[in-house]
Amino acid sequence: MKNIAYIILSVLLFIACKSSNKNENQQEEQREGRPSVIQLITEMDSNKDGKLSENETRGPLADDFSKIDTNSDGFLSTDELSSALKNQENRPPRRENTPTDLSAEINTTVKVIPVNTNYFISENIIGDIEKKTINLNGIETLCYVFKTNSIATEHQMGPWCPRHIDDGMEKAGIWFKDDKVYDVSGHFIANLDEFYSDDKWKVYREDGTIRVTDTEEGCLAAAKPDVDEAYNNYCVECLPEYFKDQVTTYTIPVTPKYLNTTQSFGGGGIGVAFNGVKYDPPAPTHAILAAHTIAPLDDHGGHVNPHGGYHYHAVTGSTKKIEQTNTHSELIGYAIDGFGIYALLDKNGNKPTNLDECGGHFDDERGYHYHAGEPGGNQIIKCLHGLPGYTEVKE
Structure with a gap:
């Protein structure tokens, strides 16, 4: 953020x-x-x-x-x-592409756990995972550098938009509001005017069919902050195959460095699941809703845009998990600073306690780590407490 x-x-x-x-x-x-x-x-x-x-x-x-x-x-x-x-006012912003020296902020007394690349699904990685020394915010840092197509393999991607107001929840994805998750059924689409108390919503035609961006041209016109006027009142659906040749490069510290100050997100991904799919910052709901469009996530918390392909805005338990030896929740991926991201609930269904402003805390076994937020919160983690790496997307 x-x-x-x-x-x-x-x-x-x-x-x-x-x-x-x-x-x-x-x-x-x-x-x-x-x-x-x-x-x-x-x-x-x-x-x-x-x-x-x-x-x-x-x-x-x-x-x-x-x-x-x-x-x-x-x-x-x-x-x-x-x-x-x-x-x-006491938190200087992290300006993207500005090499601010964060050396004085590193806290070496905090226990940290190195990234384990064996957890990644190898067939989802393009080429090899390399080690390179990279200058991160003025600090020479040994990093893992690897590439993916950001395509999920453990689950089907989609569906997102229903096609008719009579369609059930099985034909569509999910949406969120006020930390709650809603199934985007045809009934939900038909009642968006009541849901948002705004009579300008009408994403369906007189015959009950729903306006969906079912072409790449429509996706490019609607899946952006300044939605083309012709695509107002649409359900926005972009398909992974539109951007299947995009390559995302991740640069993540081999051993994370805990910082005393928090770092806000830049424009890239905030982390990566073990299938190579990006965890992204919050979806820009203000821009989506202002055009009376809705861009559902699938049941796995992901959707597609032209600037990164398929990516997650929510954690719903669909991806590879690394079980822990005790009741602690499973490891589901890494933040871009190298700290682990764990599921929200432990094996007994309990939420973690004493989380900091980023959604992280410490324990003796895992050191500092994050927990994913509620699926309806539009925020997997809230900020970074480590020296951040970065992502780059190329078509």
Whole structure:
């Protein structure tokens, strides 16, 4: 997740640079990178009600709208914007492609467990898993570098969108709202206007057939933040075969390095399952829903987009797991910083306790590690507590 402070400051600076009628104090604030939150609302508040709706925001601010909207009333107030900035001001953002030296943040007293590449499904790896010394944020780090096509093999990918409002849940995937998971049956599609209290929703035609992006052209037009107007009110379904030649390269530290400060996600994957499929940051639901489109996950927590092929936004227990010797939950993959990601529930059905802000904690056997979030939470892990590697996608 992008660092909220950075998002707010970036948007504020953009707006500040556009304004020419500033008094001396405002100009001083601009020089120091501290334009006022009031200025932001003034520039974006099109209906002049003193707050920002999601439709009034744009760019990076819109990306994290739900995180800043702490009371979930659908608006950003001056207090919420100011509070978000204040709460994050001591955490410098991790800017993508900027080699910030994190050496001083490494905590060598924390027990860490090296990545075990034997856990990966070998036939899903393209070529060999190599060891290379890579400069990660100013630190020379021995890393595993490997490539995959991000195609699941333990389970069928899909289905996603039903074709008719009479179709049952077996013909479609899942969606999420308020930490709950919903089956995207035809009935669910037919009642999206009630589900979201918005009468502009109508993803189906008069004959009951559902509007689905059933071509690669439709996928490319709808599966992006600025959805083409012609594909508003569609169920967005992209198929893995559209992007079967894409190659994802993972660079992950062989032995993770625990950092005293947390790191926000960049634009790439946040980790990888043992089948070589990416774990991705939260799905951009604000952009999807703003166009009255819905992009279901399949029952395994995955869907497809043009910028990474098939990937997971939720963990539902469908992929390879590494059993533990005690009642601890199974290991299901690795975060991009090399720390293990474990399932949410242990063998007795209990959730982990004392999780930190990223969704991780320590124990004597596994050292520091993460636990996947609730399937309906749209967040597998919340941030990184280790020196991050990275992913690259090429067609």
